[in-house]
Amino acid sequence: MISRKINKVVLAYSGGLDTSAIIPWLKENYNVEVIAFVANIGQSKKDLFGIEKKALKSGASSCYVSDVKEEFIKNYVYPILKTGALYEGSYLLGTALARPIIAQKQVELALKVGADALCHGATGKGNDQIRFEMSYAALAPNLHVIAPWREWKLHSRESLLKYLEERNISTTATLEKIYSKDENIWHISTEGGLLEDPWNRSNKDCWSWTVEPEDAPEEAEYISLRLKEGSVVAINNQELNPLKCVEKLNQIGSKHAIGRIDIIENRLIGIKSRGCYETPGGTIITAAIKAIEQLVLDRESFQWREKIGLEMSLVVYDGRWFSPIRESLQAAADSLSSSINGEVILKLYKGSVTSVQKYSPNTLYSPEYATFGKDEVYKQSDADGFIRLFSLSSRIRAKNKLK
Incomplete structure (x- = not known):
């Protein structure tokens, strides 16, 4: 508990079981006014339907809903795509990318209404508690942070349901809903249930x-994507803003089973967890960017972009969005992406996405040099001197061994 008196708390509210219980718990244990904040980042309409009324019935004094889908894709997702960030080689950071914008908008509301504290519903086992609180620390270090899952004694779905029932607070959650799902416009993840045993195969649920x-x-199905400075700006010659691009590609990709991964990942806190993640539009965009990179980036630049992507995946996953290292990595990626322009034709078929045609005005690929036929631009004898110099240290080392 916090020793200093807290009067007003802004809660990152989802309307789910956890945050529904947090509102009355905060009032009972801290005697505070609770303001619910909902970030619309593209979760299902079912989750958002009646959410303000639900928050008020749970005991919140007010509920603010902010539509941040467009800003989320434009200012968070698209910039990270330029870096090639994939956590542990496959995860497009769907949940990790959403947390900093939620925290940012939550902080802005807290400062606007004069709140003393911030609250989130992330558990003490997961990554989100770190992502939220790293953002809070960077944006509003003077506000107190309340993390109920690290304080209360309600440590199971059963206890939470009983807690709400005793207070006559309704919820759509049941004991039968065994999967934990996190959804936004960029991705949806499924955890828990049969997935907790890695030997179990995933099913349709x-x-x-x-x-x-x-x-x-x-x-x-073959689709055309046009890229400008590392970002998709048109699909099948139709110019669209980032949000519309993602929405359209999600629809197309889902139909073709694109963007599924079933992984066991290393959480920052040290626990391994398994999840089924779906990022159809993101998987398609990533394939298009890589196709143009293959044409444009020289060997050293491509290796540098790979390093940027690896480091950025850790920075975002670990919740360090509002940090100098994220800004520095982003600046490096933006510099490389300035020449990632062109068009890609992608083949979508039963879970796979393949680049079959690619063009860039900045291409470094030259048929005259690459041909296996006769050419007039490359002297193969030039390779002799290059190889002798490139292998010099190897030959010296071998001679030393013979002495």
Whole structure:
């Protein structure tokens, strides 16, 4: 508990079981006014329907809902795509990217209404508690932070349901809802249930957006993506803003079972966890960016971009969005992306996305040099001197061993 008197708390509210219980718990244990904040980042309409009324019935004095979908994709997702960040080689950071914008808007509201504290519903086992509180620390270090899961004695779904029932607070959560899902416009994740045993195969209940690969169309679909400075700006020659691009590609990709991963990842806190993640639009965009990078980036630049992507994946995953290292990595990626312009034709078929045609005005690929036929621009004898110099240290080392 915090020793200093707290009068007003802004809670990052989702309307789910945890945050529904947090509102009355805060009032009972801290005797505070609770203001609920909801960030609309593209979760299902079912989750958002009646959410203000639900928060008020749970005991909140007011509920603010902010639509941040467009800002989320434009200012958080698209910049990170330029870096090539993939956590542990496959995760497009769907949940991790959403937390800093939620925290930022929550802080802005707290400062506007004169709140003393911030509260989130992340558990003490997960990454989100770190992501929220790293953002709070960077944006509003003077505000107190309350993390109920690290304080209360309600440590199971059963206890939370009983707690709400005793206070006559309704919830749509039940004991039968065994999966934990996190959804935004960029991705949806599924954890818990049978996935807690890594030997269990995922089933249809573990996937929400994408069809089973076996049920995807028998005929491949070809789509065109146009890129400008590392960002998709048009689909099939139709210019769209970042949000509309993602929405359209999510729809197309889901139909073809694109963007599924079933992984066991290393959480920052040290626990391994398993999840089924779906990022159909993101997977398609990533394939398009990589296709143009192959044409444009020289060997050293590509290796540097790979290093940027690896480091950025850790920075975002660990909740260090509002930090100098994130800004520095982003600046480096933006510099490399200035020449990532062109068009890509992608083939979508039963879970796979393949670049089949690519063009860039900045390409370094030259058919005259690459041809296996006769050419007039490359002297193969020039390779002799290059190889002798490149292998010099190896030859010296071998001679030393013979002495």
